[in-house]
Amino acid sequence: MQMKTGVEQSVYAILILQMLPDKAVLPGEAISQQLGASSTxxxxxxxxxxxADLITSVPGVKGxxxxxxxxxxIRVYDIYLAIEGKQSLYCSSGVLCDMLxxxxxxxxxxxxxxxxxxxSSWKAVLKRETIATLYEKTKKDYPExxxxxxxxxxEKKVL
Amino acid sequence: MQMKTGVEQSVYAILILQMLPDKAVLPGEAISQQLGASSTxxxxxxxxxxxADLITSVPGVKGxxxxxxxxxxIRVYDIYLAIEGKQSLYCSSGVLCDMLxxxxxxxxxxxxxxxxxxxSSWKAVLKRETIATLYEKTKKDYPExxxxxxxxxxEKKVL
DNA sequence: GTACTTTTACTCGGATACCGTCTGTCCGAGTAATTATGG
DNA sequence: CCATAATTACTCGGACAGACGGTATCCGAGTAAAAGTAC
Structure with missing residues (x-):
């Protein structure tokens, strides 16, 4: 029972995309390289x-x-939901039904x-933090x- | 990311063992049959x-x-810990280190x-409920x- | 110079393979109560 | 009747097979900008 690594990567990816100026986009290849993740x-x-409607994509050259x-x-919870899906952590197998x-x-x-x-209690914590607050922390902790x-x-942005 | 089914089975198993009079034991085979679980x-x-020191075993005939x-x-949390282990739900892959x-x-x-x-918030809820409170709920909801x-x-108890 | 075609660099989605974990099965060993045996 | 041996019914722990999900790779298709081409 462990969270997928994709959640962490997605959070950082969105953290990067958040730095883009309006109308600009970033190719997926560039992001994956920066994250050191498997591109495909x-x-x-x-x-x-x-x-999940968190980001948009534009195809073609300069996409x-x-x-x-x-x-x-954009809350951390939203990203979690997009990657992990909406099924709950616990799913009863109905053992008690058979037993009783x-x-x-x-x-x-x-x-x-x-x-x-x-x-619910767990998710509530994930709903507190947003990409904005996460970025503030980053600037505060590692300004340079x-x-x-x-x-x-x-440098990498397009359009 | 989903909890193992073994947690639910273990909770019910302990709920059954809790009904035993002092000094009496119940063979694992009998419990697994009652739960409808794979015996081995x-x-x-x-x-x-x-x-995890939640239950004790006695070997041999009449064991x-x-x-x-x-x-x-015995908290639900203790059972969860015994089955799932103590590693946390989230484990950073250290992507940020490489990136920055x-x-x-x-x-x-x-x-x-x-x-x-x-x-922590999640576990806190699991620490609230014990086998005793769970048994009370059972008696209240399904007395017969x-x-x-x-x-x-x-009938099945030994010793 | 304009209209059209080709190339290029992306996203999109499916098919597939790999690998670790959870589930499930099997076997031999240890243990202790019961039963069988021999005197 | 008593002491000892054999049987029985359990737990214990390891080895191993199967199923499943997350990770990863590859491929063809779609899309749109850029580059090339023809007139």
Whole structure:
């Protein structure tokens, strides 16, 4: 039971895209290189982010990706949801139904309620942080590094 | 990213063992049958619970398993920990280190702090419920079924 | 110089392979109660 | 009847096979800008 590595990569990818000026895009290849990720697989992640309406894509020469929403409106939770999907962490196998021979199929698990509460509590934390706040932290913790990254984005940007 | 089914089975197994009178044990085979689980694999789960000091085992004829702690001292969280292990839900791959060329290896991830907080919040909920409270809920929700289960335990118990 | 074609550099989506983990099965070893055996 | 041996019914732990999901690679198709070509 562990979160996919794709979530972390996606967060950083969006953090990079957030540095782009308006109307500019960044090719997926460039992002994957910067992240040191497998290029082809990383593009699959980007498409998930597109499906989730977090970023938009433009095909063709001078194409690439850019943010669809404002950084302050993209929560870590949204990225998590885009990559991991919406199925919950806990899924009862209905053992209790068989064991107690219960007719009522729904909610025949003693743990489901508790687990849903736990998951909500977990997700609530992920909903607090946004790309905007994450970027502020970056600038605060590593100001010169953030500058470097910004420069790299300016160099690689298209359009 | 989904919890193992073994956690649910283990919770119900301990819920059954909790019904045993003192000094009595229940063979793993009987429990697995009641749960409708694969017998051989389920015994692996039981051994994990033994390692976690939640239950004790006695070998030999008339052997089996019984609780090691009192039901009110066994939290759902303890069972989760015994089965899933102690590694956290989120594990940074250190992408940010490479990307920003950071020397400081530890805590070079913008998400680790947030994720740890989220996980703590999640675990806190699992720590609230114990086998004792879970048993109370069962008796309250399905009083006659709990009675049936209790009768079955009396029939199957050893010693 | 304009209209058209070709090339180029991207995204998109499916098919497929690899690998680690969870699930499940099997076997031999250890343990202790029960049963069988011999005196 | 008592002591010892054999059987039985469990747990224990390792080795191993299968299923599944995440990761990764490759390919053809679509798209649009740029470059080339013809008149």
């Amino acid at each position: 697989y990383f593009q699959k992640l980007l498409r998930k982010l597109v499906s 690439g990706f850019k943010l669809k929403k404002k950084p302050e409106n 021979a219960l007719e009522e199929v729904d909610q025949c698990c003693l743990l489901t309620g508790l687990m849903e509460e736990a998951e 590094k953030a500058e470097m990254l910004q420069a790299w984005v300016q | 694999y389920f015994q692996k789960l039981l051994r994990k619970l033994v390692s 089996g398993f019984k609780l090691k702690k009192k039901p009110e001292n 060329a950071l020397e400081e290896v530890d805590q070079c991830c913008l998400l680790t702090g947030l994720m740890e907080e989220a996980e 079924k709990a009675e049936m289960l209790q009768a079955w335990v009396q």
